[in-house]
Amino acid sequence: MLKSSLLLIPVFALSLTAQAQTPAGVQPMDPDYAAQVKQWTTRPEFMSPLVDHLPTSSTVPSPKAILGYNIGEPKRLTYYADVLRYYHALASASPRVKVIDIGKTEEGRESIIVFVGSEDSIANLETNRKNLARLADPRGLTNDQAKEIIAHTKPIYTLSGGLHSAELGPPEMLMELAYRLATEDSDLIKKVRENVVVAIMPVADPDGRDRSIDWYNRYQKDITDNNAVFEAGVPYWGKYTKHDDNRDINYAGLANQNLLKWYLDWHPPIMHDLHESVWFLYTFSGQAPQNTLLDPILWGELPFFANYEMSQLTKMGMPGVWTHGYVDGWSPGYVAFMSSNHNGMIRMYEIMGNAGATTMHRFIPETKPELKGGGGGPGGDVTKRQWYRPLPPYKDVMWSLRNNTNYAETGVLTALQLTSTIPGTVLDDFYTKSKNSIHSGETEAPYAFVIPSNQEDMTRVAFVTDILRMQGIEIGRATSEIKVKEGTYPAGSLVVKSNQPYGRLAKTLLGKQTDPDPELQTYDDSAWTMGLMTRTTITPIADKSILDTATTPVDHYTPPSAIAEVKSAVAYAIPDHGSPNLITLRYALKDADIQIAEAAFKSGSAEIPAGSFIVPASAFDQLKSVATPLGLDAIALTGKPTVAIHPAGLPRVAIFSTWNGTQDVGWVRFTFDQYKVPYDLIFKEQILAGGLHDKYDLILIPTQARSSKALVTDIPKSKQPLAYTKTAEFKFLGDYGSSDDITGGMGAQGVAELQKFAESGGLLVTLGASSALPPDFGITPKIDTSNPTARLYAPGPIVEAEITKPTNPIFYGYSATTIPVRYANGPLFRLDPDQNKADVLMRYPGGDKSVLSGLFNGADEIKGRAAILRTAVGKGEIILFTTNPVWRWQNVGEFRMMFNTILNYKNLTN
Numbered sequence: 001m002l003k004s005s006l007l008l009i010p011v012f013a014l015s016l017t018a019q020a021q022t023p024a025g026v027q028p029m030d031p032d033y034a035a036q037v038k039q040w041t042t043r044p045e046f047m048s049p050l051v052d053h054l055p056t057s058s059t060v061p062s063p064k065a066i067l068g069y070n071i072g073e074p075k076r077l078t079y080y081a082d083v084l085r086y087y088h089a090l091a092s093a094s095p096r097v098k099v100i101d102i103g104k105t106e107e108g109r110e111s112i113i114v115f116v117g118s119e120d121s122i123a124n125l126e127t128n129r130k131n132l133a134r135l136a137d138p139r140g141l142t143n144d145q146a147k148e149i150i151a152h153t154k155p156i157y158t159l160s161g162g163l164h165s166a167e168l169g170p171p172e173m174l175m176e177l178a179y180r181l182a183t184e185d186s187d188l189i190k191k192v193r194e195n196v197v198v199a200i201m202p203v204a205d206p207d208g209r210d211r212s213i214d215w216y217n218r219y220q221k222d223i224t225d226n227n228a229v230f231e232a233g234v235p236y237w238g239k240y241t242k243h244d245d246n247r248d249i250n251y252a253g254l255a256n257q258n259l260l261k262w263y264l265d266w267h268p269p270i271m272h273d274l275h276e277s278v279w280f281l282y283t284f285s286g287q288a289p290q291n292t293l294l295d296p297i298l299w300g301e302l303p304f305f306a307n308y309e310m311s312q313l314t315k316m317g318m319p320g321v322w323t324h325g326y327v328d329g330w331s332p333g334y335v336a337f338m339s340s341n342h343n344g345m346i347r348m349y350e351i352m353g354n355a356g357a358t359t360m361h362r363f364i365p366e367t368k369p370e371l372k373g374g375g376g377g378p379g380g381d382v383t384k385r386q387w388y389r390p391l392p393p394y395k396d397v398m399w400s401l402r403n404n405t406n407y408a409e410t411g412v413l414t415a416l417q418l419t420s421t422i423p424g425t426v427l428d429d430f431y432t433k434s435k436n437s438i439h440s441g442e443t444e445a446p447y448a449f450v451i452p453s454n455q456e457d458m459t460r461v462a463f464v465t466d467i468l469r470m471q472g473i474e475i476g477r478a479t480s481e482i483k484v485k486e487g488t489y490p491a492g493s494l495v496v497k498s499n500q501p502y503g504r505l506a507k508t509l510l511g512k513q514t515d516p517d518p519e520l521q522t523y524d525d526s527a528w529t530m531g532l533m534t535r536t537t538i539t540p541i542a543d544k545s546i547l548d549t550a551t552t553p554v555d556h557y558t559p560p561s562a563i564a565e566v567k568s569a570v571a572y573a574i575p576d577h578g579s580p581n582l583i584t585l586r587y588a589l590k591d592a593d594i595q596i597a598e599a600a601f602k603s604g605s606a607e608i609p610a611g612s613f614i615v616p617a618s619a620f621d622q623l624k625s626v627a628t629p630l631g632l633d634a635i636a637l638t639g640k641p642t643v644a645i646h647p648a649g650l651p652r653v654a655i656f657s658t659w660n661g662t663q664d665v666g667w668v669r670f671t672f673d674q675y676k677v678p679y680d681l682i683f684k685e686q687i688l689a690g691g692l693h694d695k696y697d698l699i700l701i702p703t704q705a706r707s708s709k710a711l712v713t714d715i716p717k718s719k720q721p722l723a724y725t726k727t728a729e730f731k732f733l734g735d736y737g738s739s740d741d742i743t744g745g746m747g748a749q750g751v752a753e754l755q756k757f758a759e760s761g762g763l764l765v766t767l768g769a770s771s772a773l774p775p776d777f778g779i780t781p782k783i784d785t786s787n788p789t790a791r792l793y794a795p796g797p798i799v800e801a802e803i804t805k806p807t808n809p810i811f812y813g814y815s816a817t818t819i820p821v822r823y824a825n826g827p828l829f830r831l832d833p834d835q836n837k838a839d840v841l842m843r844y845p846g847g848d849k850s851v852l853s854g855l856f857n858g859a860d861e862i863k864g865r866a867a868i869l870r871t872a873v874g875k876g877e878i879i880l881f882t883t884n885p886v887w888r889w890q891n892v893g894e895f896r897m898m899f900n901t902i903l904n905y906k907n908l909t910n
C-alpha cells in the first residue's frame, strides 16, 4: 500500500526523471501533506488510501506550491482567479495537462476546461476529439469501423464542481485531483492516465464562487456551531440565479451555454457533476421516474457505476456512501444531463459539506430535536439503513472540508478506475446509444415533429429553434408542401426528424410528458413540452413517410419580417399575434407616440388584431431598423383606425425582491433584460423609504417566498446586522443591490407602503405565491385564500387555462380563449359572493382532462379557481396572477400576459 511504503522513501532524493524509472509504489511523497490531511480529517475512517498521500515533484507544481496551502485546510478557500492561476501553472509545467478557454460568463470571467491524461493523450487530443465525434454521429459508420475507432480512442470523463456556489468543496478537490492525475505513479493513476482523458470544469459558476467565498470569509469563517449559522446565505451567486443554474433547461446562463458548446465539440461520454448536500456521499443512479425515451442501456450503466463506488469506498472503510432514494431520472434540465440527453451518461454526487471550510459539529435533528442540523432531504433520514444504504452515515459527526475532499476525490478516483478498466465498453455503449437513437427514429413514432411555417407568430417558433439548434438537434426546411396523415403543411415548414443522433432529445423536449405512475414524485418539474410552453404549434408525426420529406438544413431560423414603406401612409400597424418582441419595440421607440388598437380592424384585406401597435409614419425609419430583426411585420395605414385606441404605456416599473428569494426574481430580471425592458430592482429598503407612487407606476412582486408571511418577514433579524455591501476587502459583495442589513424583511410597515402605493393610483402586480400577500394582509378584504388538500401534488405540470375576459388588454396577442399555462401552485382564491365575478380574468377548468403535460394529482381541486384576478384598491389596482407568467426561461407563451400589464398599465379595466 502506498500509505505504508511512503515512510521508507527519502522524499527529497528523487527528481521527476528518476521517478519514471522507479518501480510503482516508491514514488516520493510529501510528508507535510500526509501529516496535514490526517490532522484535518476528523476520524480515521473518513480518510482513504487513495488520497492520504501526495507525490512530490521537482517540475510540476502542487496546489501548495502555487496557492501556499494544501487542499482541505480549515477556513481556507480559493477564489476563482487563483483557481485559474493554479491550472495554468499546472498546464505550463506538465505535458500531461492542457487548459482551453471556452467562453465568458455574465460578469466576464473566463470558463475553462482542463484536460489531464498521458503525454500521448494530450498530444493527440484533436484526433481523439474527432474519433468521439464519429461515435457520437455514427451515420455511415459500420460496426467494424466503429470497433476500429473505439480501439484507438479514449473516453473523456468530464468532472465539474461549483455549479452551486455555496457548495465550495469540490472546486478545491479538483485542483488536487488534477495534480495527482498528472504526477502520481500508482498503478491506479497510471491506468487512468493511460486509458482515460479526464476533462475538468473547475468551477461551473465562476461568478458565484467569488461572491460565496467573500460571504463565507466575512460572516461564516469563525462559526463552528452549526446551530449558529446564519439563516441567510449570500443574496446572489451568479448574476441571476442560484440553484436554478442546474434547472436551466434552455441554457439561459452563459457558463452553461459555454459548457454545452464545448460538449458538442468534444463529446465526452461521461459527465460527472459534483454537488454538496446529503450525508456523506450520495451517488446518482437515476431512480424512478425515469425518462423512458432515453436508451435502456443508460439505466443499466448508472447503477453499475454507483454500486461500484459504493462497494469500493465501503471496502476502504468509509461509511455513509449510498445510492438510490434521492434524485430521479425524469427531468432533462440538469446541466450535466446534457450528456445523457446526447447519448452519453450523466453522473452526479452529493457530498456532505458545511457551506464553507470550517470544521463543524453536525447532527441529525432527531438526535437533538431542539437544534437544527440538516441531513434529511427527499429520501427522509439518510442515516437509516436501507438496501441501497448498507453502511449509513452517522447521526452525529464532526465534519471538515478535508473530509469532504477525501470522499469526493476517493469516489471520483474509483469511478475513473472503473472507466480505465473498461474504456472500450464505455465507448461502445456511447456508440451503441447514439446508433440506437438514430434507429429508434425509424422504428418508433413520432418519426418527426413538424413546425408549420404559417403560424401567426413565428418569433416564438424562433425561440424554440434557437434552443434546438443550441442542443445540436438538426432541423430541416421542407422544400415543398408536406402531405402526411396528420395534415398538409406548406413548403418552408420546419421538420425535426427523429432519425438523427439527437432524435430522442427532440422527442424529450417537444413531446408531452406522461407519467406512468401517479404515485411517484419528481425531483424537479414534471413537464416542459416546448410547444405548450411557447404556445407554438409543433405537431408530432406518426406517418412514417415524413422521413422521406426533402429538406434543406436550417442552421439558424430567422423569423420573417415584412415591412415596406408606403409614401401615402399616415401610420403603420404592427399586427399583434402574441410576439413578446412587441415590448422590445415599444421601449426601443420610446419617444414615438405609439397607440394600441383596442379591437380588431381591417386595413384592405389585412386583419389587424386587438393589441396591435399603431406607429406614426414619421417614425418609419426607426421602426424598420428595430422591427426587422425582431421578426415583426408592419402594415401601412392610409387612414387612422376607427376602433378605440390608447397609448402604449411606458410606466416606471419596479421589481421587488426580498433578500432571501433573489432567484425567482432573477428569472424575471433575466427575462426583462432579454427583452430590454427597463426597471428598478427594489428591496425592503426602498419600500420602507415610502413615497412609492412618486417614483413608480407599476410595482411587480414576483413569486419568491414560500408564503405571504415569508415574503414580509424575509430573513429574520439576527444578533448582528448582515451587510451585503462592497468593501475593499469584500469586493464581490454588494452587486445587484446592497444593504447595510439584509435581515428583518419589509414587515407590516412595508405592506402598508404597498397598500398606499395602490390606493394612491399605482398598479401592483403579483405573481404566483406572492399573490397571497394582498388577501392575507387585508389589502383586498373581499378575497380570501384557501389551502389545497394534502392530496394536491403538482410539480410544474402544464394545464389548460380559460380566458374569461378575452377583451382585457392582458390578453392582447392571445387569439384562443383556452391556452396552456404552467401550473405554479399559486394561492387558491375564495371570492366573497359580493366580489364582482367579472374581475376573474382567467380561470382553471381543472380536472384530469385539463392536464396537458406532466404530473398533477388532485386537479379537481382547481376546478373553476381564478388564475388571474383583478381588483380595484382605492384609486389603483392590483392584478393577481396565480400562475407564474415568467417561469425560468421557459414559458414564453405566458410572457405576454406579464408584458401586457406594462404596455396597458392605465387600461386594464377594459
Ligand SMILES: [Zn+2]
Residues within 6 Å of the ligand: 164, 167, 275, 276
Ligand atoms: Zn448542488
